[in-house]
Amino acid sequence: MSQDQPFTDLPGVELGVEHGLPAVRVSTNEATGLVYLQGAHVAAWQPRGRDPVIFMSERAVYAPGKALRGGVPICFPWFGAHAEHKDYPAHGFARSRNFEYEGARSTDTGHVELGFTLQSDAETRKWFPYEFVARLRVAFGATLGLYFSVINRDSKAFGFEEALHSYFAIADIRQTTVRGLQGASYADKVRGMETFSEAGPEIRFSGETDRVYESTGTCLIEDAAGKRSLVIEKQNSASTVVWNPWSERAAQMSDLGAEAFPKMVCVESANVGKSQISLQPGEAHLLRVSVSVSD
Ligand code: TA6
Numbered sequence: 102m103s104q105d106q107p108f109t110d111l112p113g114v115e116l117g118v119e120h121g122l123p124a125v126r127v128s129t130n131e132a133t134g135l136v137y138l139q140g141a142h143v144a145a146w147q148p149r150g151r152d153p154v155i156f157m158s159e160r161a162v163y164a165p166g167k168a169l170r171g172g173v174p175i176c177f178p179w180f181g182a183h184a185e186h187k188d189y190p191a192h193g194f195a196r197s198r199n200f201e202y203e204g205a206r207s208t209d210t211g212h213v214e215l216g217f218t219l220q221s222d223a224e225t226r227k228w229f230p231y232e233f234v235a236r237l238r239v240a241f242g243a244t245l246g247l248y249f250s251v252i253n254r255d256s257k258a259f260g261f262e263e264a265l266h267s268y269f270a271i272a273d274i275r276q277t278t279v280r281g282l283q284g285a286s287y288a289d290k291v292r293g294m295e296t297f298s299e300a301g302p303e304i305r306f307s308g309e310t311d312r313v314y315e316s317t318g319t320c321l322i323e324d325a326a327g328k329r330s331l332v333i334e335k336q337n338s339a340s341t342v343v344w345n346p347w348s349e350r351a352a353q354m355s356d357l358g359a360e361a362f363p364k365m366v367c368v369e370s371a372n373v374g375k376s377q378i379s380l381q382p383g384e385a386h387l388l389r390v391s392v393s394v395s396d
Contacts, residue, residue: 108204108216116202119144120163125202127241129213134241139165140196141217141237143173143267146245151394154245154331156270156365160356168196170356171268171365175237175249178229178261180342180373189228192266195219195235212242221254231255245392247370253380260379264342264371265390272327274345274363278303281320282341287312288374306366309347313373316341320368329394333368336389339376342369 113129119137124144127134135145147153157171168174176192183189190197203216219225219235232254240246247265271277282299289295290311299314303323317339322331335341344367352359370390372378378386 106206108206111205111207111213114205114213114215122163122165123199123202125205125215127205127213127215129241131212131242132245134239134245136215136217136239137169137172138199138202138217140168140175140198141200141219141239142169142175142196143239143245143247144169144171146241146392148243148394151329152327153270154392154394156268158357158361158365160358160361162356166197168192170354173247173268174266175235176262176264176266176369176371177235177249177251178233178259178263180262180264180371183228186228192264193262194225194228196266198225200237208240208242208246210240210242212240212244212246214238214240214246229259229261231257231259233259243393247390247392248387250385250387251378251380252385253382256382258379258381260377262371262373262377263388264340264369264373265388266342266367266369266371267333267390267392268365268367269322269331270364271322271324271366272364273325274306274366276325277366278305278323278325279320279343279366279368280304280323281318282314282316282343285314285316285318285341287314304343306345306347309350310343310345312343313371314341314343315339315376322366322368329396332393332395333370334391334393335370337386338370338372338388338390340371340373342367342371342373344369
């Protein structure tokens with residue numbers, strides 16, 4: 102089967118309701134997964150024989166228009182606070198809007214791929230005055246594939262930021278390292294956006310960490326306590342965001358809680374700040390991420 106097969110219904114793929122929100126559940130010989138239509142939000146991926154790979158907060162609030170805490174929020178068309186309008190929703194509007202579910206198909210590698218689209222409308226034009234189509238394809242298998250594309254359907258050029266703000270499940274952040282960013286420069290949000298260069302081969306965590314790296318490379322999350330590693334490969338992404346809120350900030354987030362911070366780390370494949378994407382009318386951009394698990 103080719104990746105260009107049309108989307109349809111597949112055995113093991115079911116559109117239903119989870120926590121009161123429409124969601125697609127996937128259960129195949131290779132993996133299970135869950136995606137909410139709100140935000141095309143991947144909330145679970147578990148390859149058979151492995152522990153869950155995606156962290157979802159036990160305190161997440163499932164309500165229409167409210168971003169879910171955990172999973173893979175899509176940040177689009179801006180990352181963090183809006184550059185000019187501080188009252189606009191943080192991380193853009195994509196994560197809190199309903200995407201249209203296109204259906205499922207099998208890929209060349211036998212994975213089950215789901216398609217979701219978000220089109221500009223009167224609501225999105227209030228915040229972002231352009232016509233666009235944003236699309237997420239998610240391929241569930243022994244690896245997880247995330248393909249986020251944006252097409253400019255306007256008569257004017259536009260720029261945007263994007264991030265697949267993935268929360269990964271780990272056994273203990275204090276025994277976790279992130280590799281692959283040595284030599285990359287980063288803006289440190291915890292230190293007033295001052296810029297630094299990553300000196301060592303691995304990042305260790307001992308407090309709130311919130312950094313935007315300039316990096317196109319593969320990252321490795323080494324979860325020593327969980328006795329496994331996660332490999333995050335990406336294409337067409339020039340930024341990597343690494344975030345753990347640590348206890349105090351996590352405690353301030355009512356949908357996370359202090360008890361959750363050791364169990365999660367965000368390693369986000371992104372194009373933000375000076376790496377934002379510009380598209381001419383008719384142009385498209387595709388961000389590709391692949392996640393795999395090893396012992
Ligand atoms: O990606 C890191 C970050 O931008 C942090 O600064 C932190 O605030 C986090 O995302 C969560 O943002 P949210 O808007 O989901 O509360």
